[in-house]
Amino acid sequence: MKNDLSVYYRYLTVSDLDILLDLERIVFDSLxxxxxxxxxxxxxxxxxxxxxxxxxxxxxSQRLIGVSVLYFPNLGDDDDLSKFLVSVxxxxxxxxxxxxxxxxxxxxxxxxxxxxxxxxxxxxLEQYARDLGVRLLCATVSPKxxxxxxxxxxxxxxxxxxxxxxxxERDLFYKLL
Numbered sequence: 001m002k003n004d005l006s007v008y009y010r011y012l013t014v015s016d017l018d019i020l021l022d023l024e025r026i027v028f029d030s031l032x033x034x035x036x037x038x039x040x041x042x043x044x045x046x047x048x049x050x051x052x053x054x055x056x057x058x059x060x061s062q063r064l065i066g067v068s069v070l071y072f073p074n075l076g077d078d079d080d081l082s083k084f085l086v087s088v089x090x091x092x093x094x095x096x097x098x099x100x101x102x103x104x105x106x107x108x109x110x111x112x113x114x115x116x117x118x119x120x121x122x123x124x125l126e127q128y129a130r131d132l133g134v135r136l137l138c139a140t141v142s143p144k145x146x147x148x149x150x151x152x153x154x155x156x157x158x159x160x161x162x163x164x165x166x167x168x169e170r171d172l173f174y175k176l177l
Contacts, residue, residue: 005060005115009124012055012067019064020045020055023107030110036142038166040105048104054128056121058112065112068121070129071104081138084172086161088136101129103139106148118151126155130177137177140170 012020021042028034040048048055048069058066073079082088082100103125106118129137139157141148149171153159157173164170 005112007058007060007065007117009056009058009121012049012057014046014049016057016064017042017046017049020049020057020067023064023067023109026109027107033144035168036145036148037105037107053104054125056125056128058117058121060112064109066106066108066117066121068106068118068125069104070125071102072099073102075100081140081165081172082136082174084161084163084165085138085174087158088160088174088176099132099134100136100138101134103137103152113147118148119155122151122155126175126177135177137175139173140165141173143169143171 024039024045028037028039031037047053048071052072054070056068056070057064071079073081076083079102080100081102103122106121108117126137137157139152140163141152143149143162152173155175157175160172160174162169163172165172
């Protein structure tokens with residue numbers, strides 16, 4: 001990390017829910033346009049903190065500075081982004097097995113943006129997904145969120161289409177692992 005910032009990473013648990021909600025509030029309060037990110041309910045965050053899902057966190061000086069969620073939807077459910085893909089061979093053919101996952105959300109504290117944390121967290125979660133045998137990774141990004149869009153492309157994700165999801169337009173990305 002630049003500026004000699006010391007960062008350590010660990011997976012969050014349900015006992016971390018309150019600090020996670022605090023980070024989400026700080027991030028949303030800093031956004032010039034709140035439509036570029038979707039707020040999660042307390043219940044959804046709680047589900048992200050238990051298996052099979054993984055929420056990887058970055059800390060500096062005991063302060064939560066970033067999180068990223070790897071989410072395992074049930075195939076066909078509304079949260080299954082793979083069902084919206086138009087440029088990937090049919091999932092119904094079983095080409096990717098039962099394991100698809102979503103990069104559900106990434107939050108970085110405004111004081112720590114520009115340090116590459118979003119990509120670091122995503123790459124670590126991607127490796128975890130590979131180790132589990134995940135073959136297809138999906139994500140949505142607001143077309144207005146140029147930073148997340150550029151990070152998705154830098155991580156090797158491919159733009160698929162623009163869909164209406166979470167109440168607004170979202171660009172759908174995927175990556176074959």
